[in-house]
Amino acid sequence: MNTQAISLQTMASPHARAANSVSVVMLKVMAALVPATAYAFYLFGSPAFWLWAITIAASMAGEAACLRLAGKPVKAVLYDGSAILTGWLLAVSLPPWAPWWIGVVGGLFATTLGKQAFGGIGNNLFNPAMIARIMLLVSFPVQMTHWVVPAGAPSLFDGLRITLGQMPVPDAMTSASLLGWAKTDMARGIDLLHTHLPGHVFDWNGARVGSLGETSVWLIALGGVALLYMRVISWHIPVTMLIGLAVPAALGHAADPARFMDMSTHLLSGGAMLGAFFIATDYVTSPSSRAGQIIFGLGCGLLTWVIRTYGGYPEGVAFAVLLMNALTPAIDRLIKPRVYGRTMGGKPISLKGETK
Amino acid sequence: MGIRELLTGVGWGVHPHDDHKRPAADVPLRVMPTPAKLCIPLLQHVGAPAKPLVAVGDRVLRGQLIAAAQGNVSAPVHAPTSGRVAAIGEVTAPHPSGLPFAAITIETDGLDESVSFKTVEDPFSLTPDEISQRIAEAGIVGLGGATFPSAPKAQLGRKHSVHTLIINGGECEPYLSSDDSIMRERADDVIDGVRILMHAVGASKAKVGIEDNKPEAIAAMRKAAQDFAQIEICPVPARYPMGSDRQLVQVLTGKEVPSGARTATIGLLVNNVSTCAAIHHAVRHGEPLYRRIVTVNGGAVAQPGNVLAPIGVLVEDLLAFAGLKSEPARLVMGGPMMGVALPHAQVPTVKGCGGILALTAEEITVVPPSPCIRCGSCVKACPMGLVPLELSAQIHAGDYDTADAMGLDDCLACGCCAYVCPSQMPLVQTFSHAKGEIWRRAQQKKRSEFTKQLAQARQERLEREARERVEAAARRKAQRAAQQAAAAAADNNTPSEGAGA
Numbered sequence: 001m002n003t004q005a006i007s008l009q010t011m012a013s014p015h016a017r018a019a020n021s022v023s024v025v026m027l028k029v030m031a032a033l034v035p036a037t038a039y040a041f042y043l044f045g046s047p048a049f050w051l052w053a054i055t056i057a058a059s060m061a062g063e064a065a066c067l068r069l070a071g072k073p074v075k076a077v078l079y080d081g082s083a084i085l086t087g088w089l090l091a092v093s094l095p096p097w098a099p100w101w102i103g104v105v106g107g108l109f110a111t112t113l114g115k116q117a118f119g120g121i122g123n124n125l126f127n128p129a130m131i132a133r134i135m136l137l138v139s140f141p142v143q144m145t146h147w148v149v150p151a152g153a154p155s156l157f158d159g160l161r162i163t164l165g166q167m168p169v170p171d172a173m174t175s176a177s178l179l180g181w182a183k184t185d186m187a188r189g190i191d192l193l194h195t196h197l198p199g200h201v202f203d204w205n206g207a208r209v210g211s212l213g214e215t216s217v218w219l220i221a222l223g224g225v226a227l228l229y230m231r232v233i234s235w236h237i238p239v240t241m242l243i244g245l246a247v248p249a250a251l252g253h254a255a256d257p258a259r260f261m262d263m264s265t266h267l268l269s270g271g272a273m274l275g276a277f278f279i280a281t282d283y284v285t286s287p288s289s290r291a292g293q294i295i296f297g298l299g300c301g302l303l304t305w306v307i308r309t310y311g312g313y314p315e316g317v318a319f320a321v322l323l324m325n326a327l328t329p330a331i332d333r334l335i336k337p338r339v340y341g342r343t344m345g346g347k348p349i350s351l352k353g354e355t356k
Numbered sequence: 357m358g359i360r361e362l363l364t365g366v367g368w369g370v371h372p373h374d375d376h377k378r379p380a381a382d383v384p385l386r387v388m389p390t391p392a393k394l395c396i397p398l399l400q401h402v403g404a405p406a407k408p409l410v411a412v413g414d415r416v417l418r419g420q421l422i423a424a425a426q427g428n429v430s431a432p433v434h435a436p437t438s439g440r441v442a443a444i445g446e447v448t449a450p451h452p453s454g455l456p457f458a459a460i461t462i463e464t465d466g467l468d469e470s471v472s473f474k475t476v477e478d479p480f481s482l483t484p485d486e487i488s489q490r491i492a493e494a495g496i497v498g499l500g501g502a503t504f505p506s507a508p509k510a511q512l513g514r515k516h517s518v519h520t521l522i523i524n525g526g527e528c529e530p531y532l533s534s535d536d537s538i539m540r541e542r543a544d545d546v547i548d549g550v551r552i553l554m555h556a557v558g559a560s561k562a563k564v565g566i567e568d569n570k571p572e573a574i575a576a577m578r579k580a581a582q583d584f585a586q587i588e589i590c591p592v593p594a595r596y597p598m599g600s601d602r603q604l605v606q607v608l609t610g611k612e613v614p615s616g617a618r619t620a621t622i623g624l625l626v627n628n629v630s631t632c633a634a635i636h637h638a639v640r641h642g643e644p645l646y647r648r649i650v651t652v653n654g655g656a657v658a659q660p661g662n663v664l665a666p667i668g669v670l671v672e673d674l675l676a677f678a679g680l681k682s683e684p685a686r687l688v689m690g691g692p693m694m695g696v697a698l699p700h701a702q703v704p705t706v707k708g709c710g711g712i713l714a715l716t717a718e719e720i721t722v723v724p725p726s727p728c729i730r731c732g733s734c735v736k737a738c739p740m741g742l743v744p745l746e747l748s749a750q751i752h753a754g755d756y757d758t759a760d761a762m763g764l765d766d767c768l769a770c771g772c773c774a775y776v777c778p779s780q781m782p783l784v785q786t787f788s789h790a791k792g793e794i795w796r797r798a799q800q801k802k803r804s805e806f807t808k809q810l811a812q813a814r815q816e817r818l819e820r821e822a823r824e825r826v827e828a829a830a831r832r833k834a835q836r837a838a839q840q841a842a843a844a845a846a847d848n849n850t851p852s853e854g855a856g857a
């Protein structure tokens with residue numbers, strides 16, 4: 001072979017790269033969401049599917065529109081999958097039979113104001129799915145707390161009509177979520193030991209009232225473990241978030257069971273699992289150092305408990321994560337790994353203080 | 357491991373799934389026949405370039421000194437075979453820029469006639485200084501790639517009373533196996549070199565760190581070292597960059613080298629196994645460093661393996677010897693993580709070159725970078741505990757001072773961060789650029805300070821001269837006055853009081 005003719009690319013080292021890319025990461029997270037989402041379709045029927053599809057479409061449309069406005073390449077960025085994932089995460093945190101426009105407004109909001117307004121992927125301060133969820137909850141409290149009892153799924157077409165609002169949801173099927181019920185009863189002066197939660201008998205299968213994909217805790221946790229196994233996420237945030245929620249819950253319940261819900265209810269209800277494995281672990285909005293992630297996770301868990309217990313809303317995961325998102329830049333600034341050969345303060349280690 | 361490490365997790369570096377070392381590493385060492393032309397660069401080491409001692413047209417012999425060391429940190433250069441000096445001038449340097457650098461070009465005559473080498477029966481009867489002298493004369497530099505001249509390094513070790521030699525057999529770069537090869541095939545030479553170096557430095561023990569993905573090398577080295585209790589063969593986990601001095605020291609001794617300091621300051625001196633073998637040849641057999649084992653590897657190479665090749669052989673000749681089966685998309689001198697991409701194949705090898713890679717398009721990923729998604733992978737991978745994403749962000753924002761304060765100077769340019777980055781950010785490139793920029797600014801500052809000093813000195817000189825002129829004038833005036841007074845006194849012939857006042 002004529003070596004004179006070789007045309008070479010000279011580039012800076014390294015010349016090898018791990019087979020990893022943003023879209024691979026996003027695909028792995030989506031794959032981990034599949035079991036819980038599929039189960040939700042089974043549980044809540046086709047309206048859940050339509051809502052899911054609409055939310056994702058809206059979130060992609062929002063991203064595409066912003067990219068076009070900014071004159072950035074639309075296709076390449078859309079293909080990274082982050083907009084799909086944002087829509088998906090938002091969808092699984094919505095009430096399963098919410099009307100179509102909830103998905104559209106939420107999806108658009110998540111990627112436009114929640115993400116692209118900050119400068120696109122990597123620059124958003126808040127988790128786009130969670131900020132959209134909070135926006136929806138504050139703006140449309142009725143629709144956002146309109147839960148259905150998992151029962152007899154309507155046909156695909158009827159489901160679409162429910163989602164499109166052309167067919168009323170049968171009254172017998174609506175209910176408050178477990179956390180919501182507890183909160184309302186507490187407000188009415190009924191303590192937790194005496195509330196009666198119809199359809200809320202704790203069901204380990206996840207066949208409970210709740211948002212689209214949050215109910216099947218075990219499938220969510222399974223997805224989370226898969227993410228850990230694939231090394232998409234590390235244990236630091238999920239484990240510490242669950243600890244941050246479990247410890248005060250256990251202490252509170254031990255002190256006054258009539259006022260404080262028990263630990264397993266806290267852990268297995270609402271968005272705790274989804275939050276711990278899929279929401280709080282969002283790369284962009286969580287600290288990058290391991291020590292910082294531990295603080296972040298503990299904060300998310302603790303704030304979730306505080307908001308659920310003392311706040312005005314029954315569910316606290318989304319608020320807690322957003323609050324900790326706001327603290328992330330500070331955590332990253334203050335907590336850095338120790339540099340090799342330097343003290344925590346950044347001074348070169350002394351020669352005498354050799355560690356053995 | 358402290359509680360903090362337990363909580364925050366240890367595990368720097370990367371562990372490439374396929375290290376591409378085999379099958380090349382398992383092929384027996386081949387000796388390359390002398391090529392028609394050799395270009396021996398004058399600067400193959402850290403320090404001052406060597407000064408040519410031959411002229412165009414001179415006949416040289418194998419092992420003959422052709423360029424002498426200049427200054428304290430430098431290394432001489434020897435002819436790898438016999439032939440005629442065809443040119444002394446510039447050739448393309450093994451650097452992506454393709455800039456020229458000075459080299460002596462030899463047209464070989466195929467006779468391979470040699471000068472006579474001065475052998476030493478018992479190197480341990482020599483004084484440390486005599487050993488350093490022989491190492492210096494042989495032109496030995498760190499063959500792991502750092503290319504710091506070995507003789508001044510040994511002297512530095514003696515000055516710091518180094519007690520332990522750390523021998524680097526890590527060879528953590530994927531694709532490369534030249535150290536592996538020397539340990540498998542020349543383990544006795546390596547161990548002898550270690551003993552000689554211990555004697556030269558005054559160290560009482562040596563620890564040889566070898567990655568556990570080289571069981572054959574570990575076995576061979578254990579066998580060679582079995583009679584020497586002071587030399588310990590230590591298998592270490594295969595993890596890039598285990599072969600970095602600081603990481604190997606940490607793994608083998610649990611100590612950290614303070615930031616900005618040399619390993620010698622904590623009583624350790626790190627040398628590569630190939631360097632030790634070269635020391636053995638130099639001190640025992642008087643043979644200078646004019647050839648070395650080079651791994652020729654990569655998807656485009658027909659017969660990958662290790663080749664004993666003269667230093668200064670052109671990359672194209674080396675590739676022709678191993679054969680190419682497809683057109684390489686990139687040629688790399690060194691390993692894929694830290695090696696330099698070559699502009700073309702008409703580039704000579706140097707002493708520090710342990711490998712030439714001809715990589716195919718599939719082996720190199722050229723994906724345009726996308727924005728950082730703050731995944732933290734680079735933070736986990738960095739063996740120095742840096743936060744590459746923050747460094748990169750600061751540099752892109754033009755804030756070099758903050759990047760410097762965050763430890764940019766501690767960056768090894770090992771490439772772990774860029775290797776794992778899902779966004780394909782050019783992190784190492786960014787860091788090298790910033791280091792260069794900071795260096796340039798420091799130089800400029802130094803220069804402007806120097807200029808200021810010069811200006812100030814000039815000003816002072818002018819003022820001093822002016823002052824001196826005035827003083828001299830005053831003195832002359834006083835003298836004249838005195839003379840006049842004296843003359844007047846003599847004229848008047850009358851005694852005067854205080855005439856000289």
Ligand code: SF4
Pocket residue numbers: 737738739740741742744766767768769770771772773774783784787
């Ligand atoms: S920042 Fe420097 S030392 Fe750290 S991984 Fe990147 S290249 Fe290596």
Ligand code: SF4
Pocket residue numbers: 288727728729730731732733734735744745773776777778779780781
């Ligand atoms: S690995 Fe790349 S994308 Fe991830 S935090 Fe580091 S620079 Fe950003």
